[in-house]
Amino acid sequence: MTGLADEEGKQRRLRRMKIVATGFLVGAAIVWIVFLTWERNGGPAFTGFVRAAAEAGMVGAFADWFAVTALFRHPLGIKIPHTAIIPRKKDQLGESLSDFVGQNFLSVPVVSEKLRSARIANRTGAWLSRRENAERVTAEAATVVRGAVAVLRDDEVQAVIEQTVTRRVVAQQWGPPMGKLLEGILDDGSHRRVVDLICDRAYDWVRANHETVMALVSKQAPSWSPRFVDGLIGDRLYAEALSFAWAVKSDQDHPLRKAIDRFLTSFAGDLQHEPETIERVEAIKAQLLAHPDVQGLISRAWATGKAMILDAAEDPSSELRLRVTDGVTRFGERMVLDEGLRDKVDNWIVDAASYVVTRYAPEITALISDTVKRWDGPETSRKIELQVGRDLQFIRINGTVVGALAGLIIYTVGEVLVG
Numbered sequence: 065m066t067g068l069a070d071e072e073g074k075q076r077r078l079r080r081m082k083i084v085a086t087g088f089l090v091g092a093a094i095v096w097i098v099f100l101t102w103e104r105n106g107g108p109a110f111t112g113f114v115r116a117a118a119e120a121g122m123v124g125a126f127a128d129w130f131a132v133t134a135l136f137r138h139p140l141g142i143k144i145p146h147t148a149i150i151p152r153k154k155d156q157l158g159e160s161l162s163d164f165v166g167q168n169f170l171s172v173p174v175v176s177e178k179l180r181s182a183r184i185a186n187r188t189g190a191w192l193s194r195r196e197n198a199e200r201v202t203a204e205a206a207t208v209v210r211g212a213v214a215v216l217r218d219d220e221v222q223a224v225i226e227q228t229v230t231r232r233v234v235a236q237q238w239g240p241p242m243g244k245l246l247e248g249i250l251d252d253g254s255h256r257r258v259v260d261l262i263c264d265r266a267y268d269w270v271r272a273n274h275e276t277v278m279a280l281v282s283k284q285a286p287s288w289s290p291r292f293v294d295g296l297i298g299d300r301l302y303a304e305a306l307s308f309a310w311a312v313k314s315d316q317d318h319p320l321r322k323a324i325d326r327f328l329t330s331f332a333g334d335l336q337h338e339p340e341t342i343e344r345v346e347a348i349k350a351q352l353l354a355h356p357d358v359q360g361l362i363s364r365a366w367a368t369g370k371a372m373i374l375d376a377a378e379d380p381s382s383e384l385r386l387r388v389t390d391g392v393t394r395f396g397e398r399m400v401l402d403e404g405l406r407d408k409v410d411n412w413i414v415d416a417a418s419y420v421v422t423r424y425a426p427e428i429t430a431l432i433s434d435t436v437k438r439w440d441g442p443e444t445s446r447k448i449e450l451q452v453g454r455d456l457q458f459i460r461i462n463g464t465v466v467g468a469l470a471g472l473i474i475y476t477v478g479e480v481l482v483g
Contacts, residue, residue, distance in 0.1 A: 074450050081457035088464040089129070092121035113475055120471020121464045128463030132456045136445040150448055151441030158436025166429040172418045179417055185409035189399025198392040202385050206377040213373055238349050239342035243335025250328055256316075259324060267309040274302055 096118035103111040133139045134147040150157065168174070191197050249255050312318050334341040376384035399406055436444065449456075 071450065074454070078450060078454045078457075081454045085125075085129075085457040085460035085464075088461050089122065089125035092118045092125060092464055092468065096122060112479075113472060116475030117468040117472035120474070121468030124463035124465075124467020124470070125460060127467075128460045132453075132459055135456075136449045136453070137442075148445070150445045154439060154441055154444045155433075155437050158433040161436070162429040162433040165432060166425055170421050170425040170428060172421055175417050175421050176414050179414050180410060183410075184413055185399050185406040188409075189396045189406065192392055192396025193400055194396075195389070195393060198389045198396065199380075201392050202389045203380070205388065206385060210374060210377045213370055213377075237342060237346065239335045239345040242345065243332045243337075246328065246332040246335065250325070250332060255325075255328060259321060263309070263313040263321075267306075267313045270302075270306050270309045 096115060099107070099111045099115040099118060103115050130139050134144075135149050137151070138144060138148045192201065312320050315321075331341075335345065376382040379385065399409060439447075
């Protein structure tokens with residue numbers, strides 16, 4: 065409705081200017097008739113000057129009316145050569161406009177200079193550094209996320225998860241990656257913390273379970289063995305176990321620790337290269353993935369993730385949105401303060417725009433020429449006249465005025481020279 069009203073307003077203004085320009089022509093014609101009659105009926109000398117000015121003004125008005133009209137249509141409907149230029153030449157005009165835009169606007173130097181002078185990174189950083197703007201960006205991002213999640217069908221997403229995640233997990237052998245990971249842990253010594261923890265817990269358990277050891281010895285001893293002998297043996301075994309656990313706990317070079325290292329190193333190699341070990345791991349993997357609890361977890365993965373995403377996106381005070389807002393604010397502050405980051409962002413923008421211009425400029429400019437080609441000739445003429453026709457009417461007005469002045473000067477020079 066706004067566009068239609070704007071077009072009607074332009075049409076009214078064009079009509080008014082046409083009336084004004086035609087009024088100048090009619091005015092010149094009336095003056096010419098009046099002063100021509102007066103001159104021929106013995107009027108004073110100045111009537112010739114006015115008549116000549118009015119006559120030349122009419123000539124200028126007619127000439128400029130013809131020139132302006134010939135741009136858009138055949139004057140008086142007469143198909144005079146080289147008239148109705150725009151309807152006949154609209155395709156060539158479209159191609160010329162397309163070439164002009166491509167050469168003068170969609171060129172890498174022009175686009176790069178304009179983008180660099182705009183200081184987009186600095187302005188964006190200053191805008192994002194304000195808390196209210198960062199919250200607005202976060203809210204808009206949350207809206208996009210909610211919309212994207214809402215339009216996704218749960219069964220289709222679940223199918224994608226099963227195809228892209230579950231099947232890849234099933235298809236991928238677990239043994240070699242686990243062996244490689246274990247090998248890396250052994251190389252940097254990270255496993256020693258786990259071994260230390262196990263040794264500490266083993267020592268603490270032995271120290272706290274004297275009665276358990278004694279009961280075990282009594283249970284395993286022969287029925288004919290005297291009870292005090294069982295007690296002596298139990299105390300001895302407990303003392304030896306406690307001493308051994310302490311030695312393993314306190315001595316980093318204890319043989320048991322070295323044996324554990326050798327076992328883990330050998331196991332890491334077997335996981336990567338020993339077929340039987342790899343097959344056993346695959347069997348364990350199959351059993352694990354076939355377990356009902358694991359299957360249920362996989363089937364509920366998207367529903368759980370979706371609920372978490374929607375809850376976090378809906379709640380402005382959620383930890384996720386607060387963190388995103390803080391991150392956006394900090395990023396904006398960095399762009400304001402860090403010149404290197406600003407230059408990097410500006411270079412990214414310029415490079416991206418240059419790539420688009422270099423690669424797609426012909427397609428972009430072709431949009432202009434193709435669009436003009438699809439336009440109807442008379443309709444194209446009407447649209448262009450609606451945009452520039454009002455200004456072109458001043459050519460007719462100026463033609464009338466300038467023509468009158470030229471006629472007056474020519475008549476005056478003639479009278480001076482001849483008279």
